[in-house]
Amino acid sequence: MGTAVRVRGLRKQYGDTVAVNDVSFEVGKGEILGLLGPNGSGKTTTVECVLGLRRADRGEIEIFGADPRREPAKVRRLVGSQLQDSALPDRIKVWEALRLFSSLSPHGPPWELLLDEWGLRSRRTTAFGDLSGGQRQRLFVALALVNDPRVVILDEMTTGLDPAARRVAWELVEAVRERGTAVLLVTHFMDEAARLCDRVVVLTAGRVVAAGTPAELVAAQTRSSTVRFTARDPDDLDYLRQVAGVARVQRSRDRVEVTGSGPLAARVAHALVSHGEEPLDLRIELPSLEDAYLTLTGTTAGHLDAARRG
Structure with missing residues (x-):
């Protein structure tokens, strides 16, 4: 080059x-x-x-x-x-x-x-x-x-x-x-x-x-991902804590957020289906360059928004 x-x-x-x-x-x-x-x-x-x-x-x-x-x-x-x-x-x-x-x-x-x-x-x-x-x-x-x-x-x-x-x-x-x-x-x-x-x-x-x-910066600075979905029975999800790679399970009414590493979405989806849960809105949020940037610089999201506005 x-x-x-x-x-x-x-x-x-x-x-x-x-x-x-x-x-x-x-x-x-x-x-x-x-x-x-x-x-x-x-x-x-x-x-x-x-x-x-x-x-x-x-x-x-x-x-x-x-x-x-x-x-x-x-x-x-x-x-x-x-x-x-x-x-x-x-x-x-x-x-x-x-x-x-x-x-x-x-x-x-x-x-x-x-x-x-x-x-x-x-x-x-x-x-x-x-x-x-x-x-x-x-x-x-x-x-x-x-x-x-x-x-x-x-x-x-x-x-x-x-x-x-x-x-x-x-x-x-x-x-x-x-x-x-x-x-x-x-x-x-x-x-x-x-x-x-x-x-x-x-x-x-x-x-x-x-x-x-x-991609290298994201991989080096952010290793976790998050899966979010709406549960039919949010009070019966303790089995998700046993899924490989899961670090945390949080619930707010019927909204569930699972944080972890590895092929998280595939593992969580498999566990849900195995227990009769088939959420239509399951989605994964992967780490982004912005996440890596905020970690590297110690900048808050609010400061970054202010900088964008000039």
Whole structure:
């Protein structure tokens, strides 16, 4: 596959605050790497160092062998970015912004094509200041692709987008990867990371606390699953405690929750049928990337929701 982005031993300090501390990772060609972590974990500082917007105190960064600090012009030709704090003049129109950025990158795709791909045709003549938050995000991502980059950096790409627009954005990012482009994706949406990312890196307090595929992180951090169902006779379920892998059985009226490990759903279902219980609503809830993330970072679900809202 080959390496598109290589970061080694990155460190950045502001006064007494260490924002990034010995961060290392690689992004392969045609790979989407997710950068996850709570607010203040060092994600944005890391991205800004990769782009050459900030000078790291220590460490090495290479983008297809180019150093952003020593070869900024070369890196700008290789990278497209959409940053969380991106902004444009309020009066510039959508088509004017795309045409302007396209004129600086004559070897990129026609800006009209990006207008259509990102659902901005109907807002072609709308001023930036009159766009909704979601429409602004679409425009910023389109601008990130205008130079046909070999590496794309997307920071909170889908914040403000409605569910349908988010799925369109995901499909377009997957299409970017299929062309062999490397993608570094910063996101607070765990479903987005699970859907898009080949691998993820989790930062906490400026350090990497975990790295691997989403499935690897889930397997390493969360080993239990839960089976829920409505019981016909909830007072006669003690036999479930004897089922292999079952750790806990909880009841609330006729609602039953069984927690355990292994092939829990199959074992619980077999035990229920053997005792004359055949619930129509039996379902299993498997651990998710969000569960693993909350465990790794010590973040509460409420804090994660707040971060998603920005």
